[in-house]
Amino acid sequence: MTTLLEAKGVFLNYGAIPVLKNIDLELIQGERLVIIGPNGAGKTTLFKVLSGELPPTKGAVRMGDDDVSRHTGFRRVRRGVGRSFQVARVFLEMTVLDNVAVSVEARHGHEGRGAGFFRISTSPEVMDEAVGLLAHLGLSAQQNTLASELSHGDRKRLELAMILALRPRILMLDEPTAGMSPTDRAAAVDLIDRIVTENNITLILTEHDMGVVFQLGTRLSVLHYGELVVSGAPEEVRKNLLVREIYLGRNSRHD
Amino acid sequence: MTSITRINRSTFFISLAAFAIAGLLLPMVANRGVVFLGGVVAINMVYGIAFNFAFQKAGILSFGNAMFVAAGAYTTGYLVTQVPQIPFLMVILLSGLSGAILAMITGLLALRRSSGVYFAVITLAVGELIHVLVTKLTFLGRNDGLVGVYRPTLNFGLFEIDLGQGNAYYYFILVVCLLLIAGLWVVWSNRFGRSLQTVKSDEMRSGFLGTDTDRRKLQALVISGAVTALGGALFAPWAQIVTPDLAHWSQSTKPLLFALLGGTSTFFGPAVGAVLFGFLEYSTRTLVGISDLLTGGLLLAVVLAVPGGVLGLIIRLTRIRRSGRTEGRLAEDRT
Ligand SMILES: Nc1ncnc2c1ncn2[C@@H]1O[C@H](COP(=O)(O)OP(=O)(O)OP(=O)(O)O)[C@@H](O)[C@H]1O
Numbered sequence: 001m002t003t004l005l006e007a008k009g010v011f012l013n014y015g016a017i018p019v020l021k022n023i024d025l026e027l028i029q030g031e032r033l034v035i036i037g038p039n040g041a042g043k044t045t046l047f048k049v050l051s052g053e054l055p056p057t058k059g060a061v062r063m064g065d066d067d068v069s070r071h072t073g074f075r076r077v078r079r080g081v082g083r084s085f086q087v088a089r090v091f092l093e094m095t096v097l098d099n100v101a102v103s104v105e106a107r108h109g110h111e112g113r114g115a116g117f118f119r120i121s122t123s124p125e126v127m128d129e130a131v132g133l134l135a136h137l138g139l140s141a142q143q144n145t146l147a148s149e150l151s152h153g154d155r156k157r158l159e160l161a162m163i164l165a166l167r168p169r170i171l172m173l174d175e176p177t178a179g180m181s182p183t184d185r186a187a188a189v190d191l192i193d194r195i196v197t198e199n200n201i202t203l204i205l206t207e208h209d210m211g212v213v214f215q216l217g218t219r220l221s222v223l224h225y226g227e228l229v230v231s232g233a234p235e236e237v238r239k240n241l242l243v244r245e246i247y248l249g250r251n252s253r254h255d
Numbered sequence: 256m257t258s259i260t261r262i263n264r265s266t267f268f269i270s271l272a273a274f275a276i277a278g279l280l281l282p283m284v285a286n287r288g289v290v291f292l293g294g295v296v297a298i299n300m301v302y303g304i305a306f307n308f309a310f311q312k313a314g315i316l317s318f319g320n321a322m323f324v325a326a327g328a329y330t331t332g333y334l335v336t337q338v339p340q341i342p343f344l345m346v347i348l349l350s351g352l353s354g355a356i357l358a359m360i361t362g363l364l365a366l367r368r369s370s371g372v373y374f375a376v377i378t379l380a381v382g383e384l385i386h387v388l389v390t391k392l393t394f395l396g397r398n399d400g401l402v403g404v405y406r407p408t409l410n411f412g413l414f415e416i417d418l419g420q421g422n423a424y425y426y427f428i429l430v431v432c433l434l435l436i437a438g439l440w441v442v443w444s445n446r447f448g449r450s451l452q453t454v455k456s457d458e459m460r461s462g463f464l465g466t467d468t469d470r471r472k473l474q475a476l477v478i479s480g481a482v483t484a485l486g487g488a489l490f491a492p493w494a495q496i497v498t499p500d501l502a503h504w505s506q507s508t509k510p511l512l513f514a515l516l517g518g519t520s521t522f523f524g525p526a527v528g529a530v531l532f533g534f535l536e537y538s539t540r541t542l543v544g545i546s547d548l549l550t551g552g553l554l555l556a557v558v559l560a561v562p563g564g565v566l567g568l569i570i571r572l573t574r575i576r577r578s579g580r581t582e583g584r585l586a587e588d589r590t
Pocket residue numbers: 014019037038039040041042043044045046086
């Protein structure tokens with residue numbers, strides 16, 4: 001069992017307000033870890049710390065043998081982290097295809113592959129890869145649409161295509177199915193499942209929908225007011241009474 | 256739909272050729288005063304495009320034009336008059352380097368900590384510092400600046416070109432400006448340019464694609480500063496005098512005006528703006544006292560009435576005409 005990403009005694013304060021308290025978490029190669037917890041529990045904040053958007057106030061984030069706590073996001077991306085945002089972030093004024101093409105080019109850039117200074121247009125090789133990714137995610141029809149004209153669900157799919165263009169080892173998805181209709185949600189879950197399996201990706205995600213949680217997760221961790229209270233196989237966690245009380249029982253968001 | 260991954264080269268080459276031909280023909284049809292203005296406009300085009308490169312591609316609003324111009328002009332002015340044994344092309348390169356260094360320092364100090372208007376104000380402040388500095392330094396001539404900056408001879412070993420003869424220096428300016436514009440177009444359009452665009456579009460997303468966004472912005476500022484300083488370097492022997500006015504903050508508003516006048520969204524917008532501004536200045540030159548007022552008023556009118564700039568308007572109009580034509584043809588087909 002290889003630990004790909006690890007938080008050790010992580011605290012995070014926004015000003016004086018503690019949001020993450022003494023988080024210990026290991027992401028094991030090949031697993032699909034789902035972080036659940038009520039609104040405001042700190043799930044997104046945990047993602048920010050794990051991905052390098054925020055340095056921990058105290059404690060450390062490690063990748064392999066290295067302490068990456070002070071490494072900003074782009075350096076972790078170069079080590080294989082791909083991250084989505086709770087509200088998908090894409091380049092709104094670019095076409096869908098261009099969004100993915102610049103992502104492929106970004107990977108080529110940090111892989112140290114030169115494009116040739118005088119090569120003006122994107123190479124056919126990059127374009128083919130981008131077109132392929134869009135086909136894979138079922139966005140071919142929208143290829144030439146401006147990203148700003150996409151629905152929120154499609155933006156999430158586009159964002160996923162952009163992240164996959166980076167060929168990540170670790171995929172961090174913050175509520176990948178939020179705001180989707182039940183049919184779109186089922187399709188998105190199948191898609192994520194397929195992509196993660198095909199590309200041998202280690203997955204960590206947050207999710208409110210219990211169906212999605214149990215369908216995708218191989219391990220579950222519950223975040224409650226900034227503390228990881230339970231962690232284990234999905235069925236075990238489900239049975240855990242504490243969780244029933246603090247999360248499943250009182251969660252009115254989807255009722 | 257405009258795509259940033261499939262660039263149309265011919266539009267660029269045709270536009271550049273148009274500017275080149277107009278520039279080459281100018282001395283044949285115009286008097287010396289107008290040719291002088293032509294050289295100034297060519298340099299202004301470079302200022303405008305260099306400013307807009309940082310602004311439009313990387314989202315950096317910089318009022319550093321004055322200090323970069325001053326860095327280039329003073330370096331060239333000083334070296335040409337005091338160290339004439341340095342080959343002129345080397346002098347020009349060193350001038351560009353001075354702008355690059357100044358941009359690097361400003362960028363390292365301020366780009367990480369500030370953006371938008373805040374960064375713009377910092378560039379103004381650093382620029383003012385440079386302005387005060389050049390008025391105090393004896394070797395830069397204090398308030399008088401450097402006079403007698405002559406146009407030297409280019410020595411290519413096998414042959415020489417005396418830039419002091421006839422219109423030689425004018426053509427030299429033209430060639431160098433066209434090269435600089437071509438260079439800027441390359442970094443505007445290639446993978447590096449696209450990477451900059453992602454930084455401007457959504458810095459967070461760009462960073463999480465693995466791009467070192469701080470470094471990208473610094474690179475954009477350095478390119479803009481170096482190219483602007485190269486323009487300043489060309490200007491020194493053209494005016495044959497370098498004064499602290501070049502470092503005054505009002506100099507920094509010029510490229511912004513060219514960009515707004517011509518349009519910020521296209522590569523050549525600021526170049527068109529610089530040409531229009533040249534026409535404006537020329538046609539109001541005899542109206543002493545009110546010429547600035549007139550120029551200002553006209554600029555205001557254009558900026559308010561045509562938010563996308565003149566080139567933006569032309570492109571919009573041709574698009575409408577073209578689509579109108581196709582619609583007409585379709586209608587004919589149907590009948
Ligand atoms: N930039 C910020 N400054 C101050 N407080 C913040 C900031 N961002 C989040 N918080 C607070 O930190 C807590 C955790 O927020 P976070 O977004 O991590 O929760 P979450 O579990 O992702 O919630 P949700 O399920 O709604 O997405 C919340 O109380 C929130 O109000």
